[in-house]
Amino acid sequence: MITLEKTLNILKNDKNFREIIANNRYNWTWAENPTFNKISFDSRDVDAQTLFFAKGAAFKKEYLEKAISAGLTFYVSQIDYEVSIPAIIVTDIKQAMSLIAMAFYNHPEKKLKILAFTGTKGKTTAAYFAYNILKQNHKPAMFSTMNTTLDGKNFFKSKLTTPESLDLFKMMAEAVSNGMTHLIMEVSSQAYLVKRVYGLTFDVGVFLNISPDHIGPIEHPTFEDYFYHKRLLMTNSRAVVVNAGMEHFEIVANQVNDIPHDFYGKSSDNRIEQSRAFSFDGTGKIAEHYDIQLIGSFNQENAVAAGLACLRLGANLADIKKGIAETIVPGRMEVLTQTNGAKVFVDYAHNGDSLEKLLSVVEEHQKGTILLILGAPGNKGESRRADFGRVINDHPQLEVILTADDPNFEDPQIISEEIASHITRTVPIIIDRETAIKKALLLTQNENDAVIIAGKGADAYQIVNGERAAYDGDLEIAKKYL
Known part of the structure; x- marks a missing residue:
């Protein structure tokens, strides 16, 4: 719970408080100090003891009026909606949400060792490596795109890579109450862009890589903006781990010069030697022989990054x-x-860089016909479409079928045609994803051939018109037609 007085002190200390507009609504006076037993940004989930946050460009006054009819007595907003209850007016609603959520849930972030991964690709894989390392002798929770666990036993799919701040700190508090000692998080550039982790300091932050992505009208306007928001994790971490082989490494290295840090990669002390399909040797702090189930040098690098981070959080080489x-x-x-x-490879590769690495790994092991099933999501990451075309052009022997991949509010045919416009050869378009998978599998002949189903990974749904539509998932559909 949190009192009005404490709420105002938090906002004032952050220089984010403007005024309370009451006009004697509900006969409230400054002498009163109500206590809020609930915080919410969903106007359908309020009561008389709720502190409500009216956020978002799409928020409407009618939502607030319905909440008032359900008993709401106070709200926080950047706008005075001129309703019958007092408004706490702030300059930045997202900053207010994050700091108030921390206090409301009694600062769970101070009771966990928190490890965060950022990067254009590899965040989920690195998080899984870290989770399996830390669970050897600790009790880690994990907030991941693929799976989230607050107790190490039950797992569920997250809607956002990094949850909204009110959900984030509520989940942290639940992890603490479950006896968890560590937390592994994926932190997206969007999390910093919309301040979901505002005010949060991580024990270790890991920067895996950077390449153009998430650039578009409703995401980052430029690559510079994207890269800047990625780097904010380094600014807000007590120690960092950075890939010395990443693009623009010099910029990041200069930024972390005065922070405890480890570099990994080919030009560092902590590098991979004797890389094989299912094993590798490490040097420096991670000098050991490792067996690994995920093929590809990029997965081995993700493992090294996770290992170095976990060393700083109490793990040993055996773990x-x-x-x-x-x-x-x-x-x-x-x-x-x-x-x-x-062979049939199902992988989440969803941008040009990760697709290039996936194709390179498959081509290393499969020497026959290779077929790629690929789409691009609607209303996000629009730069990926040209990137996919560039990668496909670099692999002239690759056979490609374009299909739907979370089209959302866009027409999947038009998305596919846009990808095709960047490809220098004619490629077929089969919008129904299951039909495309079935067609590709029928075109293989022997053990030298391969089908790559890229983009959706383990997602068992398609996002259509803002909703999750029924879809069995790439892996299950591939199994059906083996």
């Missing part, structure tokens, strides 16, 4: 070795074998 060996990730390089011997 790291065992954790890496045990890690599998739903929707990441999952492999099936057809009755004719051909």
Whole structure:
């Protein structure tokens, strides 16, 4: 719970308080100090003891009026909606939400060792490696795109890579009450852009890589803006781990010069040697032989990044070795074998850089016909469409079928045609994703061939018109037609 006085002190200390507009509504006076037993940004989930946050460009006065009819007595907003209850007016509603949520849930972030991963790709895989490493001798919770667990036993799918601040700190508090000692998080650039983690300091922050992505009218306007918001994790971490082989490494290295840090990658002390399909050797702080179930050098690098971060959080080399060996990730390089011997790879690769790495790994192991099933989501990451075309053009022998992948409010045919416009050869478009998968599997002949189903990974739904539409998932559909 939280009192009005404490709420106002938090806002004033953050220089985010403007005024209370009451006009004697509900006969409230400054002498009163009500206590709020609930915080919410959903106007359908309020009562008389709720402190409500009216946020978002799409928020309407009618939502607030319905909440008042349900008993609401106070709200926080950047706008005075001129309703019958007092308004706490702030300059930045998202900053207010994050700091008030911390206090409301009694600062759970201070009771956990928190490890955060950022990067254009690899966040989920690295988080899974860290989770399996830390669970050897600790009790980690995990907030991941793929799976979230607050108790190490029950897992559920998250709607956002990084939850809204009110949900984030509520989940942290539940993890603390469950006896968890550590928390592993994926922190997106959007989390900083919309201040979901405002005021939060991480024990270790890891920067895996950077490449153009999430650039568009409702995301980041430019690559510079995207990169800046990624780097904010480094500013807000007590110690950092950075990929020395990443693009623009010099900028990040200069930024973290005065922070305790570890670099990893080919040009660092902590590098991979003797890389094989299912094992590698490490040097420096992670000098050991490792077995790994995920093929590809980029997965080995993610494992090293997780290992270095976990060393700073109480893990030892034995934990790291065992954790890496045990890690599998739903929707990441999952492999099936057809009755004719051909391989089927299901992977979440959803931008140009991750697609290039996926194709390179598959081409290293499969020397026959390789077929790629690919789409692009609607209303986000529009730059990916040209990037996909560029990657496909660099692999002229690759056979491609374009299809739907979370079209949302866009027409999947038009999205596919836009991707095709960047490809220098004609490629077929089969909008129904299941039909596309079935067609590709029928085109294989022997063990040298492969089908790559990219983009959705383990997602068992399609996002259509803002809703999750029924879809069995790439892996289950591929199994059906093996």
